[in-house]
Amino acid sequence: MKDVETLKILVTGGAGFIGYHLTKALLREGHRIIGIDNMNEYYDPQLKYDRISKLVEFDNYQFLKGDITNKDFLLTLFENSGFEIVINLAAQAGVRYSIENPYAYIDSNIYGFMNVLEACRHFPVKHLLYASSSSVYGGNKMSPFSTSHNVDHPVSLYAATKKSNELMAHTYSHLYGIPTTGLRFFTVYGPFGRPDMAYYSFTKDIFDERPIKVFNHGLMERDFTYIDDVVEGIIGLLKQIPSSVKNWDESKDSISSSFAPYKIYNIGNNAPVSLMRFIKAIESSIGKEAKKVFFDMQPGDVVKTYADVDELEEAIDFKPTTTIEDGISRFVNWYKDYYNIRFE
Structure with a gap:
């Protein structure tokens, strides 16, 4: 265990993909963690229960089934627990699903975050x-995406709710002095990931010998970020507590900081990968070529994401090290083991 101060930390969305990996790393450092999750059925809840089954092996961990949209539950939990750090990862995820079921995003991402x-x-x-998203960059054309760029042109409701979270956090930082840090995640992937993500569904389809759907005819790029690099970034920021910038002036100071104790960071790999290289990495790891069906771009999607992580590197010496080939190989190995696949 590292020589670190033991903290009492709440992780919301603690049974989720990032929540699970982050919690495991924090527990190994000796922190006391309470994780909450509503265990909803957006994707197979068994994955969430299997993640939790690995966390409850730690003596310094407690899991509670609960929903951040339940104000009374949350206030009672805070009153009785004395949290020093809160990491809010609970949210309704998914760009495409936000077109089908918009109210789920308002409930969880707006009302829940308000609680x-x-x-x-x-x-x-x-x-x-708290979790924000690279989706806030919306229709931006300038890359790499910087926290100094305007993010007022979202192309999905999911993105709009994440931008709203940043605005809400800033307001509470200003009014009540709550130090807040927003984390704009860029396409996080890895073992025990989310089945709605492309790398997961592509892997499943290839093993099941079904064609994969390739949108925008493969002409897309994503700043895929391996889960271990994301966790390293979050943990590095725990004690980087934002402070007010005296005499802050938007004409000369970074808009990722403020006169309030508020900060925004990108957490990305800083190395966009083409969709076809991404698919090739999956094919190579599985040892089988995918059958591909090409489609036009889907509503709410963007052509490219690319994270400028200069501020994060300056703050915590953040340097992602995982290549897409290495990260996908680790995921495919996990997938074969988890689903007991013997594939020749």
């Missing part, structure tokens, strides 16, 4: 970190 902010207001914490 988290109110809980932090009434039971103050040292630091609130």
Whole structure:
């Protein structure tokens, strides 16, 4: 165990993909973690229960089934637990699903986050970190995407809710002095991931000998970020508590900071990968070529994401090291083991 101060930390969305990996790393450092999750059926809940089954082996971990949209549950939890750090990863994820079921995003990502902010207001914490998304960059053409860029042109409701989270966090930072850090994640992937993500569904389809759907005829790029690199970035920011920038001036100071104790960071690989290289990495790891069916771009999607991580590198010396080939290989090995696949 590293020589670190032991903290009491709440991780919402603790049974989710990032929540699971982050919690496991924090537990190994000796922190006391309470994880909450509503265990919804957006994707197979068994994955969530299997993640939790690995976390409850730690003595310094407690899991509670609960929903951040339940204000009374959340306030009671905060009142009784004395959290020092809160990491809000609970959200309704998925760009495409936000077109089919928009109200789920308002409930979880807006109303639920409001409850988290109110809980932090009434039971103050040292630091609130929360998941934002690279989706906030929307229709931006300038790359790499920088936290100094305007993000007022979302192309999905999911992106709009994440931008709203940043605005809400800033307001509470200003009004109540809550130090908040927004984390704009760029296409996180890895073992125990989300089945709705392309790398997961592509892998499943190739093993099941079904064709994969390739959108925009493969002419897309993503700044795929391996889960271990993301976890390293989050943990590095725990004690990077934002402070107010005296005499902050938007004409000369970074808009990722503020006169409030507020900060935004990109957490990405800083190395976009073409969709076809990404598919090739999956094919190579499986040892079989995919049958591909090409489609036009889907509503709400974007052609390219590319993270500028200069501020994160300056703050915590963040340097992602995992190539797409290495990361996909680790995922495919996990997938074969988890689903007991013997593929020749």
